[in-house]
Amino acid sequence: MALERAEVEHIAALARIGLTEEELETFREQLSDILEQFERLTQLDTRSVTPTGHAVELATVMRDDVPEPPLNPEDTLRNAPRRQADFFRVKAVLEE
Amino acid sequence: MDELQGQRRDELWELTLDQARAGLERRAFSSVELTQSCLERIQQVEDRVKSFVTVTGEIALEQAAKADRARAAGAAGPLTGIPMQLKDLICTRDIRTTCSSRMLENYVPVYSATVAEKLFDQGAVLLGKGNMDEFAMGSSCENSAFFPTHNPWDLQRVPGGSSGGAAAAVAAGEAVFALGSDTGGSIRQPASLCGVVGLKPTYGLVSRYGLIAFASSLDQIGPVGKDVTDCALVLNAIAGYDAKDSTSLPEGLPDFTRGLTGKLDGLRLGLPEEYFVAGMQPGVREATLKAVETLEGLGAAVEPVSLPTTEYALACYYIIAPSECSANLARYDGVKFGYSYQDTPDMWEAMESTRQYGFGPEVKRRIMLGTYALSSGYYDAYYRQAQQVRTLIRQDFARVFEKVDALVTPTSPVVAFPLGEKTADPVQMYLIDVCTLPINIAGLPALSVPCGFAEGLPVGMQLIGPHLSEERLLSIAYAYEQATEWHKAKPKL
Numbered sequence A: 001m002a003l004e005r006a007e008v009e010h011i012a013a014l015a016r017i018g019l020t021e022e023e024l025e026t027f028r029e030q031l032s033d034i035l036e037q038f039e040r041l042t043q044l045d046t047r048s049v050t051p052t053g054h055a056v057e058l059a060t061v062m063r064d065d066v067p068e069p070p071l072n073p074e075d076t077l078r079n080a081p082r083r084q085a086d087f088f089r090v091k092a093v094l095e096e
Numbered sequence B: 001m002d003e004l005q006g007q008r009r010d011e012l013w014e015l016t017l018d019q020a021r022a023g024l025e026r027r028a029f030s031s032v033e034l035t036q037s038c039l040e041r042i043q044q045v046e047d048r049v050k051s052f053v054t055v056t057g058e059i060a061l062e063q064a065a066k067a068d069r070a071r072a073a074g075a076a077g078p079l080t081g082i083p084m085q086l087k088d089l090i091c092t093r094d095i096r097t098t099c100s101s102r103m104l105e106n107y108v109p110v111y112s113a114t115v116a117e118k119l120f121d122q123g124a125v126l127l128g129k130g131n132m133d134e135f136a137m138g139s140s141c142e143n144s145a146f147f148p149t150h151n152p153w154d155l156q157r158v159p160g161g162s163s164g165g166a167a168a169a170v171a172a173g174e175a176v177f178a179l180g181s182d183t184g185g186s187i188r189q190p191a192s193l194c195g196v197v198g199l200k201p202t203y204g205l206v207s208r209y210g211l212i213a214f215a216s217s218l219d220q221i222g223p224v225g226k227d228v229t230d231c232a233l234v235l236n237a238i239a240g241y242d243a244k245d246s247t248s249l250p251e252g253l254p255d256f257t258r259g260l261t262g263k264l265d266g267l268r269l270g271l272p273e274e275y276f277v278a279g280m281q282p283g284v285r286e287a288t289l290k291a292v293e294t295l296e297g298l299g300a301a302v303e304p305v306s307l308p309t310t311e312y313a314l315a316c317y318y319i320i321a322p323s324e325c326s327a328n329l330a331r332y333d334g335v336k337f338g339y340s341y342q343d344t345p346d347m348w349e350a351m352e353s354t355r356q357y358g359f360g361p362e363v364k365r366r367i368m369l370g371t372y373a374l375s376s377g378y379y380d381a382y383y384r385q386a387q388q389v390r391t392l393i394r395q396d397f398a399r400v401f402e403k404v405d406a407l408v409t410p411t412s413p414v415v416a417f418p419l420g421e422k423t424a425d426p427v428q429m430y431l432i433d434v435c436t437l438p439i440n441i442a443g444l445p446a447l448s449v450p451c452g453f454a455e456g457l458p459v460g461m462q463l464i465g466p467h468l469s470e471e472r473l474l475s476i477a478y479a480y481e482q483a484t485e486w487h488k489a490k491p492k493l
Helices: A005-015 A021-043 A073-077 B017-025 B031-049 B057-072 B114-121 B164-171 B188-194 B228-238 B282-297 B310-331 B347-358 B361-374 B380-400 B426-431 B437-442 B470-483
Strands: B052-055 B083-087 B125-130 B177-181 B197-200 B221-225 B268-272 B301-305 B406-410 B446-454 B457-464
Touching: A005 A021, A005 B361, A021 B310, A021 B361, A021 B380, A021 B426, B017 B031, B017 B228, B031 B052, B031 B057, B031 B083, B031 B125, B052 B164, B057 B125, B083 B114, B083 B164, B114 B228, B125 B164, B164 B177, B164 B188, B164 B221, B177 B228, B188 B197, B188 B446, B188 B457, B197 B228, B197 B470, B221 B228, B228 B446, B228 B470, B268 B282, B282 B301, B282 B406, B282 B446, B282 B457, B282 B470, B310 B361, B310 B380, B310 B426, B310 B437, B347 B361, B361 B380, B380 B437, B406 B470, B446 B470, B457 B470
Parallel strands: B083 B125, B083 B177, B268 B301, B268 B406
Antiparallel strands: B052 B125, B177 B221, B197 B221, B197 B446, B406 B457, B446 B457
């Protein structure tokens, strides 16, 4: 199935990935090719099949609620691109 | 010394893990000497092989000295003082961990992965971090944002991927063993292409805590070694329950070296016809079938079996893996760590530019593919359908494992291919993993062991077993290895 250009723009916006005009067209072609490979899955009748999320079935694993020492602030902030005191500094989220 | 004159003596870097362990135990050499030998080997060949993103020479020599002291104090295990490489998506505290991505080029983890902790606790020595396809997405190591790794058997060819650095380092003798990760074949396929042994354990056997995530329901860490014994020794060191990984299996562990007896009597092996795909190189088919004859000669009964859903595995995988990838990689937003685009006042634009420049093309392609498959209106058609097909694939395996103990297939339909040959067409690259990715979909263990050469390049045989059958797979591979010489062949560098 061939994707429309607008669809690729929509996916990129959902994924928060900036794309150049050229990348947009390359991805449009390549993603269309890949989606075509997916078509064969529709040949299988799966109406009564339970989906598998994980190959190994485990019940939800709970642990005792015992506090443990958390990462210290210096470690937590060590890789921060921008920092102010003990905070991650981000660009303005709210508009004026 | 004199009696060896005129005859080449083995260098320490050439030893297998088990040989090195024995040498260290009888004090024939120290870990510092062994580590120095590996570091010299790295110096000698690394500009051609390029299997390391980071070499940690100083740390290695410190750890080696510490291992020697531990041995002197009587506190040494099988891995104490053994030099290794860890794939660069296994977090190592205070040591840069890049995932071979611009996004994490300067990322220094503040904690170590459980597997790294375990290996350090047992005295293993870190030589450095292994190159890989960016975020483990690729089959040739060419998607590394830094440089491609070269196959030690032919430097113009790829080592396979995504754990290409691990397989190339072990094949070249730069590291005694390595850890890789396998989401759709990323340990087994490069092991096959580089002529070494690679094991992908049962999902949940080895903790994923501190493994930088690609597709969480498929990812699994495992060993790459010079032979089967080495992989069993490493698996002993890294397997086991970890409360920090909610998918970790609580089962007790065997000693994985216990099955290394060379005996295969009463073993039933299945040969799934669907894995001998169209487009498979004739030399790969021949080498695999010859290996099957050898296994029969060792006492195994071989019968043809069928896994009819195999042809759907590729599509199923390329919906599930990118979907999980798109969710996992949403964390790279340029706020808390990693590359961050700053040249705009706008938050959304900064985020989009961070991801535009921080990720390479294959990573973006998979994020987009996964985003599409999970997006409103397509979820049922793609993601849900793929998860249902996943059930059918699992049931297929469960059915054949009622009749046979393990399956034998080629690991890769082709031997190592020339650098640049398949980079233009993603679908061609995806097809390389056709024999390995169904195993991740079903969460099964599988390993690749060298079984010959085609066109002068190594061929790997894949052994697949039911959940938690690692001991059996290692036992079969060991018996085969004892009966053949392939694992002794080394590339000339």
